[in-house]
Amino acid sequence: MVDPVISATAVDLTFRTNDGPVHALKDVNLNIAKGDFVSFIGPSGCGKTTFLRCIAGLETPTGGTLTVNDMSPEEARRARAYGYVFQAAGLYPWRTIGGNVKLPLEIMGFSKADQAERVKRVLDLVDLAGFENKFPWQLSGGMQQRASIARALAFDADILLMDEPFGALDEIVRDHLNEQLLALWARTGKTIGFVTHSIPEAVYLSTRIVVMSPRPGRITDVIESTLPRERPLEIRDSPEFIAIAHRVREGLRAGHGDE
Amino acid sequence: MMRNVLPILTVVAVLLGVWLLAVVPMNIHLAADQAQRDGVAVVPDTPAARQEVGAVALAVRNPDVMASTYTLERPALPGPQQVVGELWRTTVAVRPSSKQSLIYHGWVTLSATLLGFAIGTTLGIVLAVGIVFSRTMDLSVMPWAIASQTIPILALAPMIIVIMGSLGIQGLLPKAIISAYLSFFPVVVGMVKGLRSPDAMQLDLLRTYHASPLQGLWKLRFPASLPYLFASLKIGISAALVGAIVGELPTGARAGFGARMLVGDQYGQPLVTWAALFAAAITAAVLVGIFAMLERWSARRMGAAA
Known part of the structure; x- marks a missing residue:
């Protein structure tokens, strides 16, 4: 196997709170290879978001080793190794869509010409060409989230970390965005870490599905998807898809069972 | 625009009304003293006796004096028109460099x-x-x-x-x-x-x-x-x-x-x-x-x- 892009060995994270320590992650072992699309699924409190934040260097594990591009997550964050998409689009209301996508480019010191070229390219990529000069409030929720994905893509990091990016959107918009995300992934070949609590979404998108369970947050199952990379929406009615979804559901139930 | 102006004008009108009404009782004792000095008959006829009478009662008993409460030179409460007049006199009617301005x-x-x-x-x-x-x-x-x-x-x-x-x-x-x-x-x-x-x-x-x-x-x-x-x-x-x-x-x-x-x-x-x-x-x-x-x-x- 090629060197993993993200590698976790015996990762532990304990938060100290006023009610005593909270074991957010316990003995998490996982390798993510280049070009993988890995979903993290589990009930709230299972540590899926916390693990993603550890990869991003936004939280620091209290035990184990975690490397991103063979660096510590902190170094990887400084090297701007990944783009991060949050649950809410979080666009600056005082900037246009183009201005919002430009934000990381300004901070990272790209040249003006390069900025304009990149904004145009990533807005094309998320199907928002022509909306560059609109303000966020003039766009629907789904379009805003697409703009925030464009913002995460603008500086061409190889890794894309997404924390329930479509959680607040309705089913139809979510289907559409899932389809677009797969197309985007196919075109860019990025390594994607994707947190969700929707089983169909996880199965539809991923090459691997990591099932997690709470108290303490840990991995209970890692499922390799047997689905082809080319996935029309109809694939969700195939027996293969249903079989994988079933296994994910079983994994989630098993995680709940031992409480 | 009209939506904003109307409530403001209403409040201004109410305040002006209260002000206009208040001028009479606030100034009536001063006005009575002044009228007496000018030779007008006022009841009661001494300042001391008038102090015993409430402002509204004094105004009612001397209706002729009431109008002059709005034009006193040194009122306790000047009428709105007096304030506007003074403002006009000290802004528009004098040179801006004047010490009066x-x-x-x-x-x-x-x-x-x-x-x-x-x-x-x-x-x-x-x-x-x-x-x-x-x-x-x-x-x-x-x-x-x-x-x-x-x-x-x-x-x-x-x-x-x-x-x-x-x-x-x-x-x-x-x-x-x-x-x-x-x-x-x-x-x-x-x-x-x-x-x-x-x-x-x-x-x-x-x-x-x-x-x-x-x-x-x-x-x-x-x-x-x-x-x-x-x-x-x-x-x-x-x-x-x-x-x-x-x-x-x-x-x-x-x-x-x-x-x-x-x-x-x-x-x-x-x-x-x-x-x-x-x-x-x-x-x-x-x-x-x-x-x-x-x-x-x-x-x-x-x-x-x-």
């Missing part, structure tokens, strides 16, 4: 106000940035900023004037310092809240870009704090004007709104006091109005829905 006195007060406001706003923003970025400053400066506002400015103003005077600093600056003292506080409070308004997710996003604290300040915290800043500026500018006027009172300043109020008081010319009072209020309203316009302009530039 409220435009001259207004500029004296306004220049101290604007200088003090500029100092206060700058100080307020600098302190707010310090408080947001440094926990030490948060713990050490904020309590003092709050304590500073609990000292009555009327007690502090003479001390500032006297101390600065003994250092050889006179005129504009001491008054501006008092203005700054009053106007920095709302700016500190508003800006601290504004600079802290971005949520955890917004701050995390900047961390994923490995943005420097200065970039966070310019790109996120400052733009996010602008609505708070404008609210503070509107309070600050009117506080600055009050500060400048208060700064003129204890020193017997010869120019400025405060000086005019003092002159009117000391020489028994209530119209002068009232005209200065109204001129100050109008000045404050115009200043606040200018900031409200700037606020709308900046909101539009920052993409607010029209």
Whole structure:
């Protein structure tokens, strides 16, 4: 196997709170290879978001080793190794869509010409060409989230970390965005870490599905998807898809069972 | 536009009505004394006896005197038309350079106000940035900023004037310092809240870009704090004007709104006091109005829905 892009060995994270320590992650072992699309699924409190934040260097594990591009997550964050998409689009209301996508480019010191070229390219990529000069409030929720994905893509990091990016959107918009995300992934070949609590979404998108369970947050199952990379929406009615979804559901139930 | 104007006009009409009604009882004793001196028969016929009679009763028993309550030279409460007349006489009817002119006195007060406001706003923003970025400053400066506002400015103003005077600093600056003292506080409070308004997710996003604290300040915290800043500026500018006027009172300043109020008081010319009072209020309203316009302009530039 090629060197993993993200590698976790015996990762532990304990938060100290006023009610005593909270074991957010316990003995998490996982390798993510280049070009993988890995979903993290589990009930709230299972540590899926916390693990993603550890990869991003936004939280620091209290035990184990975690490397991103063979660096510590902190170094990887400084090297701007990944783009991060949050649950809410979080666009600056005082900037246009183009201005919002430009934000990381300004901070990272790209040249003006390069900025304009990149904004145009990533807005094309998320199907928002022509909306560059609109303000966020003039766009629907789904379009805003697409703009925030464009913002995460603008500086061409190889890794894309997404924390329930479509959680607040309705089913139809979510289907559409899932389809677009797969197309985007196919075109860019990025390594994607994707947190969700929707089983169909996880199965539809991923090459691997990591099932997690709470108290303490840990991995209970890692499922390799047997689905082809080319996935029309109809694939969700195939027996293969249903079989994988079933296994994910079983994994989630098993995680709940031992409480 | 009409939606805003109508309620305001209604309130103004009610206030004017109350004012007009109040003039008669407030001035009736003075008017009766004056009428008697002018040879008109008044009941009761001695000032001492009239003091025993209530204002409304006195007015009812001397209906002929009532009209003159609106035209007394030194009324306890001048009529609105008298105040407007005095305002007209001291703004439009005299040269602006005249010592009688409220435009001259207004500029004296306004220049101290604007200088003090500029100092206060700058100080307020600098302190707010310090408080947001440094926990030490948060713990050490904020309590003092709050304590500073609990000292009555009327007690502090003479001390500032006297101390600065003994250092050889006179005129504009001491008054501006008092203005700054009053106007920095709302700016500190508003800006601290504004600079802290971005949520955890917004701050995390900047961390994923490995943005420097200065970039966070310019790109996120400052733009996010602008609505708070404008609210503070509107309070600050009117506080600055009050500060400048208060700064003129204890020193017997010869120019400025405060000086005019003092002159009117000391020489028994209530119209002068009232005209200065109204001129100050109008000045404050115009200043606040200018900031409200700037606020709308900046909101539009920052993409607010029209």
